[in-house]
Every structure is written in structure tokens, then in C-alpha cells.
Amino acid sequence: MSIWTETIDAEHEGLPCSRCKKNGRLWDRIESVPICPPCTESICIGEAEPIILQARTHCCAVCNTMATVDYRTVPQQQGRERLRLVIPLCGSHLRGLFRRCLSPSIFHRLCGEVAELGVNPDSIFLLHDSFYDAKGRALQPVVEPW
Numbered sequence: 044m045s046i047w048t049e050t051i052d053a054e055h056e057g058l059p060c061s062r063c064k065k066n067g068r069l070w071d072r073i074e075s076v077p078i079c080p081p082c083t084e085s086i087c088i089g090e091a092e093p094i095i096l097q098a099r100t101h102c103c104a105v106c107n108t109m110a111t112v113d114y115r116t117v118p119q120q121q122g123r124e125r126l127r128l129v130i131p132l133c134g135s136h137l138r139g140l141f142r143r144c145l146s147p148s149i150f151h152r153l154c155g156e157v158a159e160l161g162v163n164p165d166s167i168f169l170l171h172d173s174f175y176d177a178k179g180r181a182l183q184p185v186v187e188p189w
């Protein structure tokens with residue numbers, strides 16, 4: 044299994060975004076760095092400094108690249124047990140996820156892996172059905188400004 048879940052530790056709660064310092068939500072994390080959606084988007088379009096992290100040697104959830112970072116996200120609808128998903132992704136698939144422009148086959152593969160863990164892929168913000176249609180076609184890709 045290339046994606047796994049972990050329980051949310053108390054330390055994750057209430058940590059501000061590492062970029063804009065905005066507070067009050069369970070932001071996604073790249074490795075242990077919390078980051079809010081607007082900051083993620085400005086990094087994607089090149090307005091903000093890129094995230095530079097030491098890649099680890101987990102296998103990418105989509106391809107078999109061994110240099111990945113762990114993307115952590117909290118599903119939007121949850122039961123009593125509060126957990127977050129950990130999705131190891133290589134640089135190019137992390138960019139594809141953030142820019143909401145994964146290819147249909149990769150989108151379906153990622154959704155399948157998430158569903159196998161009992162999590163509705165629609166509850167993952169970046170896989171939400173307003174970003175992809177039922178065939179996995181990207182509806183709102185983030186386009187680079189150049």
C-alpha cells in the first residue's frame with residue numbers, strides 16, 4: 044500500500060500556514076510543513092518561492108519513482124476517528140496534484156488508492172469533483188502565467 048493513514052496529533056491542530064501564517068484550520072502538509080490552499084496555488088503559478096525539501100525514498104503513490112515527499116491531507120468529511128492521509132508523491136506528481144491537472148489515468152489510480160482506505164476521494168480537496176469530471180478530465184487546471 045503506497046498511501047496510508049495516521050491519526051492527527053495534537054501538534055497538527057492549530058498550526059498556522061508556514062507561508063502566510065494564517066491560522067485556524069488543519070492545513071495540508073508537505074512533510075511536516077503546513078501550507079494553506081492559496082499559498083499552494085501561488086507556489087504553483089510561480090508567484091511564491093518554491094518548496095524545497097529533502098526527498099525521501101518512499102515509492103511515489105502513482106509511479107515507481109523512489110524520491111518522494113509525503114503529502115499529508117485531512118479528508119473534509121470524517122467520522123469520529125480523526126485521521127489524515129499520507130500520500131508519498133514524486134516531484135512531478137505533486138505538481139500535477141497541486142495544479143489540479145493529473146491525467147485521467149493517474150487521477151483514477153489515486154482515487155482508487157484513497158477509496159481502498161475507506162476514504163471518499165471527493166473529501167480530498169485537491170481530488171474534488173469540481174476539479175475533475177467523472178472521466179477524470181481536469182476541469183480547473185492551474186495555468187502558469189507565462
Ligand SMILES: [Zn+2]
Nearest residue numbers: 060063079082
Ligand atoms: Zn498560507
Ligand SMILES: [Zn+2]
Nearest residue numbers: 103106133136
Ligand atoms: Zn510519481
